Amino acid sequence: MTTNLMKAAKSRLDNLLPKASLPERRFRERAWERMEKLGWPGRKSETWRYTTLAPVERHGGDPVAVVPELPASLESRLTSLESDFIVIRPGAKLSSPQFTVRDAEFTSEYLGEDAVSNLSAAVAWPGTEIEIAAGAEVSKPLLLVKYQQAEAGWRSAFHRVVVNAGAKVQVAELLVGENVPYLRTDLTQIKVADKARIHWLRIQKEGLKAHHFSETQIELNEGSGFHFTQWNEGAGWVRSQILCELRGRGAEANVQGLTFGSSEQQIDQRVVVSHHSGETASSQLFKGVYKDRSRGVFNGKIYIAQDAQKVDSKQLNQNLLLGPGAEVNTKPELEIYADDVKANHGASVGRLDEEKIFYLRSRGIPPEQVESLLSQAFVTDVIMKIPDSGLRRLLESVDGF
Amino acid sequence: MLQIKDLHCNVDGKEVLRGINLTINPGEVHAIMGPNGSGKSTLSKVLAGHPAYEVTRGEVTYEVNFTPRDLLTMAPDERAREGVFLAFQYPIEVPGLSNMTFLRTAFNSICRHQGVQEMSEDEFRKFVEKKAALVDLDPRFLDRAVNEGFSGGEKKRNEILQMAVLSPRLAILDETDSGLDIDSLKVVASGVNKLRSKDNAILLITHYQRLLDYIVPDFVHVLHRGRIVQSGDKTLALTLEERGYDWLVKAEA
Numbered sequence: 001m002t003t004n005l006m007k008a009a010k011s012r013l014d015n016l017l018p019k020a021s022l023p024e025r026r027f028r029e030r031a032w033e034r035m036e037k038l039g040w041p042g043r044k045s046e047t048w049r050y051t052t053l054a055p056v057e058r059h060g061g062d063p064v065a066v067v068p069e070l071p072a073s074l075e076s077r078l079t080s081l082e083s084d085f086i087v088i089r090p091g092a093k094l095s096s097p098q099f100t101v102r103d104a105e106f107t108s109e110y111l112g113e114d115a116v117s118n119l120s121a122a123v124a125w126p127g128t129e130i131e132i133a134a135g136a137e138v139s140k141p142l143l144l145v146k147y148q149q150a151e152a153g154w155r156s157a158f159h160r161v162v163v164n165a166g167a168k169v170q171v172a173e174l175l176v177g178e179n180v181p182y183l184r185t186d187l188t189q190i191k192v193a194d195k196a197r198i199h200w201l202r203i204q205k206e207g208l209k210a211h212h213f214s215e216t217q218i219e220l221n222e223g224s225g226f227h228f229t230q231w232n233e234g235a236g237w238v239r240s241q242i243l244c245e246l247r248g249r250g251a252e253a254n255v256q257g258l259t260f261g262s263s264e265q266q267i268d269q270r271v272v273v274s275h276h277s278g279e280t281a282s283s284q285l286f287k288g289v290y291k292d293r294s295r296g297v298f299n300g301k302i303y304i305a306q307d308a309q310k311v312d313s314k315q316l317n318q319n320l321l322l323g324p325g326a327e328v329n330t331k332p333e334l335e336i337y338a339d340d341v342k343a344n345h346g347a348s349v350g351r352l353d354e355e356k357i358f359y360l361r362s363r364g365i366p367p368e369q370v371e372s373l374l375s376q377a378f379v380t381d382v383i384m385k386i387p388d389s390g391l392r393r394l395l396e397s398v399d400g401f
Numbered sequence: 402m403l404q405i406k407d408l409h410c411n412v413d414g415k416e417v418l419r420g421i422n423l424t425i426n427p428g429e430v431h432a433i434m435g436p437n438g439s440g441k442s443t444l445s446k447v448l449a450g451h452p453a454y455e456v457t458r459g460e461v462t463y464e465v466n467f468t469p470r471d472l473l474t475m476a477p478d479e480r481a482r483e484g485v486f487l488a489f490q491y492p493i494e495v496p497g498l499s500n501m502t503f504l505r506t507a508f509n510s511i512c513r514h515q516g517v518q519e520m521s522e523d524e525f526r527k528f529v530e531k532k533a534a535l536v537d538l539d540p541r542f543l544d545r546a547v548n549e550g551f552s553g554g555e556k557k558r559n560e561i562l563q564m565a566v567l568s569p570r571l572a573i574l575d576e577t578d579s580g581l582d583i584d585s586l587k588v589v590a591s592g593v594n595k596l597r598s599k600d601n602a603i604l605l606i607t608h609y610q611r612l613l614d615y616i617v618p619d620f621v622h623v624l625h626r627g628r629i630v631q632s633g634d635k636t637l638a639l640t641l642e643e644r645g646y647d648w649l650v651k652a653e654a
Contacts, residue, residue, distance in 0.1 A: 354452070355493050358449075358452065358477060359489065359492075359493040359495070360503070361450075361476070362477050362480075363478075363503070363510075363567065364507050364510040364511045364514070365478055366478050369506065369510070370478075373498055373506060374495070376497070377546075380496075380498075381496075
């Protein structure tokens with residue numbers, strides 16, 4: 001493989017390894033080996049059927065090792081949010097009895113799902129590590145800001161979140177950047193210990209010229225809970241992989257998505273929820289609205305292991321096509337080895353109902369506004385399912401980012 | 402205000418209106434009655450601009466600022482901003498869109514068009530709550546999704562509420578009485594009566610005479626097989642109630 005991306009990765013790895021500590025070296029080498037073993041996905045690869053990696057493969061060059069400077073407009077927005085959120089800017093280090101924020105260390109094990117995430121891991125920058133103390137309840141939601149500058153070219157980062165036993169936290173994550181054709185590959189590992197809860201809202205609003213790849217791995221232990229909502233509106237090329245592992249009895253995962261495609265955007269989302277333990281529950285609810293010539297892919301999988309009995313799982317993907325050239329491919333996947341389980345799934349792709357359009361227009365509302373009101377109405381239930389009003393409120397002003 | 406001349410209209414390739422002639426002046430209340438399938442609802446949809454109804458012949462002029470305009474070339478939202486309102490026979494449910502947002506967006510569209518100052522959110526809420534009282538609709542309905550889970554009567558009251566908020570010049574009420582019990586009918590009728598004025602006109606489309614006891618029309622027209630076959634004053638409705646439609650139908654044949 002001689003793509004720019006591969007060449008750049010190899011040269012980065014060669015630079016990083018001599019300086020790396022032993023665990024870091026192991027982290028990078030394992031990821032690289034795994035990447036080589038899995039092989040670079042092509043169009044024939046089942047999980048990359050609908051999305052070409054060509055735009056990503058063109059990226060290369062050396063990363064810039066600086067903490068990005070936030071533009072004034074974003075900075076003033078963040079300042080105004082400081083009364084309601086604990087704002088974590090790039091490179092921030094915070095410490096309190098409830099939680100710690102520091103640069104992520106490569107001490108844990110991380111293996112990506114496919115060659116793309118493993119390549120990213122092998123050359124990843126240390127991202128943000130957040131640890132919530134056992135039993136702590138963080139009063140305000142954390143707001144994790146990820147900003148990428150033009151000079152970064154291709155930047156890969158590894159982030160880590162540990163929610164210790166019985167802790168409760170809400171996190172809003174904001175992915176933004178300069179509107180240039182950079183590539184962000186972002187990896188996040190979230191460990192939720194026994195009886196801990198984490199509610200997460202990810203807002204992806206990168207510039208339409210940007211390329212965005214992310215993989216989020218979540219491990220849920222006994223009696224723990226995870227509520228995740230992903231708002232995908234930015235970046236011209238998007239691939240997100242969410243891998244959620246329910247490993248303890250009583251664990252519950254809710255994974256939601258709101259996708260807004262426009263112009264020529266390509267937004268590919270893959271979700272795998274794996275029930276390794278019995279008496280666990282999961283729900284996937286993904287809704288997408290696609291305008292112009294945008295394209296969406298949803299591939300949601302429910303896996304239930306043989307001895308994971310009494311599992312309650314469901315998945316729903318609904319899409320609204322607004323542009324004549326908009327397109328969605330939706331593919332549910334069930335892999336179930338246990339017999340006493342529930343697994344419901346459904347998918348739909350449709351257009352706006354003509355009778356609703358006429359009803360709203362007959363009240364004087366112009367067609368563009370009717371389209372926007374009905375699109376909002378279509379996704380309202382997903383927003384209302386976000387359990388925290390603070391996170392929901394952030395979405396009310398999402399246009400400002 | 403409204404002049405319909407020789408209006409023909411097709412629905413799914415079938416001719417449903419076959420030459421309607423009707424003139425409505427400011428301040429007048431007209432009732433259109435007729436058996437099922439006579440074209441009553443089609444007429445209301447054509448006037449509101451539903452895209453599925455194809456006008457094949459005739460014209461409709463609507464006076465805007467004392468100037469006659471061709472209503473049929475105006476988009477449905479433009480007609481509404483110029484004061485045409487249709488209370489739907491079957492109001493549409495819109496899950497996820499709150500009644501309040503819907504009303505406010507509609508109201509503001511009309512304000513902007515007419516160059517009137519828009520209201521603040523608080524002012525608008527107070528204004529709407531007063532109008533809701535007019536049709537005896539609990540203010541809690543304002544924060545619910547448009548018509549979702551509303552009973553038949555609540556849906557009809559919601560239509561009249563929209564009418565009260567948007568204060569149209571020409572209101573077309575399509576079978577607003579159908580499915581209403583007598584109490585709801587009285588509430589809806591009194592709501593409509595409060596909106597009557599010398600500048601506005603109302604076109605009532607109804608199957609039964611009952612509604613006309615509460616909203617007394619100046620003119621009654623009988624529609625049969627896509628044509629107005631008889632016009633008269635309010636006593637025509639009483640005759641129809643007594644004798645049914647058959648005598649007219651036979652007279653026409």
